[in-house]
Amino acid sequence: MTIQQYLAKINTLYITGNAREHSYRGDLQNLIMAILPNILVTNEPARVACGAPDYVLTRKDVPVGYIEAKDIGVDLGSKTLKEQFDRYKSGLSNLVFTDYMDFHFYKDGELTTKIAIAKLENGTIVPQPENFDQFTQLIKNFSETISQTIKSPTKLAQMMAGKAKLMADVIEKSLNYDDQEGKRSTIKSQMLSFQQMLIHDIDNKSFADIYSQTIAYGMFAARYHDPTLPTFSRIEAAELIPKSNPFLRKLFQDIAGFDLDTRLTWIVDELVNIFLASDVALIMKNFGKSTKQEDPVVHFYETFLGEYNPALRKARGVWYTPQPVVNFIVRAVDDILKTEFDLPQGLADTSKIKIKKKAITQTASKKNAVIKEVEVEHEVHKVQILDPATGTGTFLAEVVKHIHKKFEGQQGIWSKYVTKDLIPRLNGFELLMASYAMAHLKMDMLLTETGYKPTDDQRFRIFLTNSLEEAHPDTGTLFSSWLSDEADQANAIKRDAPVMVVIGNPPYSVSSTNKSKWIESLTADYKKDMKERNIQPLSDDYIKFIRFGQHFIDKTVRVF
Incomplete structure (x- = not known):
């Protein structure tokens, strides 16, 4: 499909007066794939309600960019779009906003350029062929991500926080959607488990915070222990989390390894890209030296939390102890x-004392098994x-x-x-x-x-x-x-x-x-x-x- 053919098709739909934002989705998808034959362009309308961009561009299953499309003629600078656009810009490093004619390119949250391939005149779409070649080159450049090594701990913490914030928003919307539809999805079941056993006053928003931070810091810990820096993936991360933390290891395997909710895959893969460009062990080692602080972990965490949600830090009374x-x-x-x-x-001190603990016992006989609670002596450290x-x-x-x-x-x-x-x-x-x-x-x-x-x-x-x-x-x-x-x-x-x-x-x-x-x-x-x-x-x-x-x-x- 050429740009001229693309514009002709969306114009045919537009002048009917019946077309809506979604009507043009397939045509834009086909145009981008024609320009980028080695890139898979996936149109994800089912995920929009949960806060995902409309299109994800991937190369060998690795995301290289995202496109968010609004209806033809919509003002991309409208205040009504600001909250959504700001959320995407803070969490996604390579992004395009478009109304199918005007394309705004963002890199790391900053507008880099914009170009229009058509305009509206008297109720019809009028091509601007003088911009076709430049548009084609911009789309090609958009797909050519250059992996820049992240060396700054502050930059890493900020980028992690940006992705985690976006992920938390998607998770909250997903849980709200499950509630509205009366669905018991995997992620909803996990939240109810947390509510029953760990944090009893948890709600959708609070669980979204826990879930997103789990994935972000699960990957952080995994990458810290990763001996193969050229490679990293969700599956590799699930295997690398230390066994000294079985809860995080098993939780991470459950939610970010093999059974990750499909509504979250795209943003988790964005985190993978961040850590692919990061040597976490070296960053943390150098961070301690550069700040001359004995505890670089604390300072990294405070940077993350301050960027992620300062209000959460205040609500829980989290403050650094000198x-x-x-x-x-x-x-x-x-x-x-x-x-x-x-x-x-x-x-x-290593001395021990004996304490009495309650234990459940069962008689050996299966037919007439008797279960009862008894007190048993147990030896523990005194201090x-x-x-x-x-x-x-x-x-x-x-x-x-x-x-x-x-x-x-x-x-x-x-x-x-x-x-x-x-x-x-x-x-x-x-x-x-x-x-x-x-x-x-x-x-x-x-x-x-x-x-x-x-x-x-x-x-x-x-x-x-x-x-x-x-x-x-x-x-x-x-x-x-x-x-x-x-x-x-x-x-x-x-x-x-x-x-x-x-x-x-x-x-x-x-x-x-x-x-x-x-x-x-x-x-x-x-x-x-x-x-x-x-x-x-x-x-x-x-x-x-x-x-x-x-x-x-x-x-x-x-x-x-």
């Missing part, structure tokens, strides 16, 4: 354990450490650094100590998916730097859960086993662990979004007989976490 403050608190806790609790090794709002793992990482100093010159026993006496004592709870993934990555990076060499698939005891919700005893029977396993292990700490050290910097948020009956009933103790006119500050998340810590003190004192 490293000297973290270091002081860890050293102070170590000193208190030595002087007040008669534990000479402080945070490095259990918990950061209930662990964020990116800053406090847990500082504990590791502090303890590692005691093993200088003893690298031979360090790995054995970490496996048997350190990882089993370090516990963290986190509510935000991105920081949860980064906490795991930070622990992985830090322990590797110390010379730790794992001998098995031991997981880090950092869990995706809401600290301020009570343990739920029935999760083991619900939904997929890997999701219930994450919830069960978090519940086990809440219910059974004799936590001796609660450490960290909980979120500050006067307008608390954590309003579970469990934590509200505990903080009610602080409000008794108060005659203050404004008692709202006692509902600050920070106060709730203090009450959470007191709850563990009360519980653990009974054990000791």
Whole structure:
């Protein structure tokens, strides 16, 4: 098809007065494929309701560009289109907006050029042949993506955030569509599983945040461990996520590997392209050197979250704790354990105690099987450490650094100590998916730097859960086993662990979004007989976490 033939066909449709935006889709698709014979141009009208561009251009299954088409004669600068166009420009690096005659080319969110191949005159489409050759060359250039290596951590964080924002919008629209149609799609089932077992007040928008951050940071962690930089894919990413984080690994395999919702494929593949141009391990290593900061993970995450959704950071009270403050608190806790609790090794203590836990038993006979709950003795480390709002793992990482100093010159026993006496004592709870993934990555990076060499698939005891919700005893029977396993292990700490050290910097948020009956009933103790006119500050998340810590003190004192 030539440009002249294309214009003649859409003009025939246009002058009928019955044609709509979708009527011209196939003709534009055929024109682009005629100009680009080695490119597959896919028209995706079914995905439009979920926020996807109208066309995706791919070469060997790799996206090279996107086209969003509006009805003939629509003003592409209209304010009514601004929200959608801004969303696409922030998330898609190679993009064209068109009304089938006028074409605006964008690269990395910036308008690079525009050209018209026709115009409307007296109710008909009039070709502008003087622009045909230039248009053809622009379309060819549009499909020739040049892979530029991303070296700036700030640029990588911003690009990840742009894709994640766009993905979250698509996911939310997909979930809303499922609700309207009464459908139980895979993604909707996953959301309901999260709601049942992990985050009970989650809604479509909140789950969209979790889902998009999971994919973005799952890929980030996978690429960090990728020894084959020239190649990268969704399937490869699912295999590369460390086994020390089985939840993220299995969740990522489920949602971004083999069974990814087709409504999301295009934007996930855009993320793949970003990481193909990134050596994440080198970027993070250089980032630490360039900023002269001990914790590049924190600064990378803050850049991402600030770009992705500053309001989310504020709503959850997420703020960076200065490293000297973290270091002081860890050293102070170590000193208190030595002087007040008669534990000479402080945070490095390896002593154990026996606790009683509830267990389910079943008689051997299948015919007359009897299931009952019994109490059994279980041996655990005495100095259990918990950061209930662990964020990116800053406090847990500082504990590791502090303890590692005691093993200088003893690298031979360090790995054995970490496996048997350190990882089993370090516990963290986190509510935000991105920081949860980064906490795991930070622990992985830090322990590797110390010379730790794992001998098995031991997981880090950092869990995706809401600290301020009570343990739920029935999760083991619900939904997929890997999701219930994450919830069960978090519940086990809440219910059974004799936590001796609660450490960290909980979120500050006067307008608390954590309003579970469990934590509200505990903080009610602080409000008794108060005659203050404004008692709202006692509902600050920070106060709730203090009450959470007191709850563990009360519980653990009974054990000791």
